[in-house]
Amino acid sequence: MIYLDHNASTAVAPEAIEEMVDALQSGWANPSSTHDPGQRARRMLADARHRVASFLGCQPAELIFTSGATEANHMAVLGALARARNPAPAPGAVGGRTPGLLGLATRLRAEGVPVDLIPVDAQGRLDLAAARTLIDADVALVSVMGANNETGVLMPLVELAGIAHAAGALMHVDANPADRQDRLPVCSLRRRSGQRVGPQAAWPKGVGALIVRKGIALPALLAGRQERRRRGGTENTPGIAGFAAACERAARTLSADLEQVSRLRLRLEEGLRHGLPGLHLYGEQAARLSNTCCVRFGELDSELVLGRLERAGVVASSGAACSAGATQPSHVLLAMGETDTQARAGVRLSLGRDTTEADVQRVIDIAVRHIGPLLAAAARTERTGAPAPQRLAAWPCPRWRPAPGCRSPSKREAVGGMRWTATH
Numbered sequence: 001m002i003y004l005d006h007n008a009s010t011a012v013a014p015e016a017i018e019e020m021v022d023a024l025q026s027g028w029a030n031p032s033s034t035h036d037p038g039q040r041a042r043r044m045l046a047d048a049r050h051r052v053a054s055f056l057g058c059q060p061a062e063l064i065f066t067s068g069a070t071e072a073n074h075m076a077v078l079g080a081l082a083r084a085r086n087p088a089p090a091p092g093a094v095g096g097r098t099p100g101l102l103g104l105a106t107r108l109r110a111e112g113v114p115v116d117l118i119p120v121d122a123q124g125r126l127d128l129a130a131a132r133t134l135i136d137a138d139v140a141l142v143s144v145m146g147a148n149n150e151t152g153v154l155m156p157l158v159e160l161a162g163i164a165h166a167a168g169a170l171m172h173v174d175a176n177p178a179d180r181q182d183r184l185p186v187c188s189l190r191r192r193s194g195q196r197v198g199p200q201a202a203w204p205k206g207v208g209a210l211i212v213r214k215g216i217a218l219p220a221l222l223a224g225r226q227e228r229r230r231r232g233g234t235e236n237t238p239g240i241a242g243f244a245a246a247c248e249r250a251a252r253t254l255s256a257d258l259e260q261v262s263r264l265r266l267r268l269e270e271g272l273r274h275g276l277p278g279l280h281l282y283g284e285q286a287a288r289l290s291n292t293c294c295v296r297f298g299e300l301d302s303e304l305v306l307g308r309l310e311r312a313g314v315v316a317s318s319g320a321a322c323s324a325g326a327t328q329p330s331h332v333l334l335a336m337g338e339t340d341t342q343a344r345a346g347v348r349l350s351l352g353r354d355t356t357e358a359d360v361q362r363v364i365d366i367a368v369r370h371i372g373p374l375l376a377a378a379a380r381t382e383r384t385g386a387p388a389p390q391r392l393a394a395w396p397c398p399r400w401r402p403a404p405g406c407r408s409p410s411k412r413e414a415v416g417g418m419r420w421t422a423t424h
């Protein structure tokens with residue numbers, strides 16, 4: 001199986017696993033306890049905090065460990081708004097469209113907080129002219145992703161931070177997909193700059209951090225004495241130890257990893273484009289994450305394409321992992337001006353440190369062999385008006401025969417198992 005869904009999750013680094021096991025065995029006590037075992041856990045935590053801070057380029061005291069990016073985003077946005085709320089609800093601006101942040105924006109709007117969405121152009125690039133108009137002295141917070149997690153298009157963090165800070169607003173970056181990396185569940189809240197951070201980091205899910213710059217006091221979301229009273233709840237010492245080990249590994253291997261992943265992604269895009277007329281590459285003219293390739297195969301539904309790829313041994317996803325499984329068209333692609341059908345067709349192929357040249361060649365071959373005929377059939381359909389493949393994919397499909405023993409296929413299996421091209 002070739003795994004091309006590293007933007008959703010990437011394998012945990014062996015160094016991180018080793019440190020986590022060690023922390024589980026010898027640092028299991030509560031770091032707030034004053035006895036010996038508790039103090040041992042406390043030292044582990046302090047050590048990990050220094051290592052993560054040194055990698056991310058912040059002070060250890062500026063780092064608040066969280067359960068991941070969702071919590072860090074909520075802490076940043078709700079904390080900044082609470083800080084600015086007096087006397088009136090403070091408006092915010094959101095750019096980049098992560099589902100979690102959009103959900104939060106919707107909730108805040110329902111509570112009467114004015115929230116503007118900064119538009120993007122057809123390439124998925126943030127519209128800085130619109131940002132300049134939207135962000136004025138009434139705006140308390142500008143929140144943006146480091147890069148879009150579906151298309152990989154990088155956000156203009158430095159320019160946006162300049163606009164935000166000139167207007168007196170705070171700037172928050174969801175750096176989960178940050179510059180040139182595939183998984184970094186860290187958010188930062190900075191006054192002066194929107195720094196980009198980027199390892200091909202591989203720590204376990206369930207741990208992340210928020211960087212709150214010195215001098216900015218945010219009210220805590222969860223009350224408690226931990227994390228200097230900024231985030232209550234017993235710290236996840238093993239997860240944090242794994243986080244630190246993964247950061248150290250990333251610091252050692254980052255430039256070589258990025259160079260290789262970037263080269264392989266270009267090779268993949270070139271091979272797909274060459275072998276599959278009708279391929280559309282999102283954000284082609286924009287600066288993108290080194291590992292992310294977001295495409296649509298003509299207007300073939302992504303479920304159909306992903307089913308075919310998975311049956312042939314390649315796993316990828318349609319859109320953000322946080323919204324996978326949802327049947328709605330991608331809101332990211334809709335925001336880029338795609339039609340409903342096109343926005344259901346986006347497939348994200350995200351490479352990782354372990355992706356090889358042979359993997360890439362195999363993915364190209366598989367796509368040409370399995371998706372090529374569907375594209376050709378769709379093109380014939382255009383000319384003759386016959387039903388399009390994705391419409392025939394509905395279950396139960398008269399042309400589809402389940403394999404013996406396969407009585408209740410999932411929607412994707414049914415779609416992937418369709419024999420439409422074989423019979424045409």
Ligand SMILES: Cc1ncc(COP(=O)(O)O)c(C=O)c1O
Nearest residue numbers: 068069070098149176177185322
């Ligand atoms: C941009 C972005 N922010 C936040 C999240 C949620 O991260 P977590 O699962 O660490 O809460 C994701 C999911 O991968 C994401 O892509």
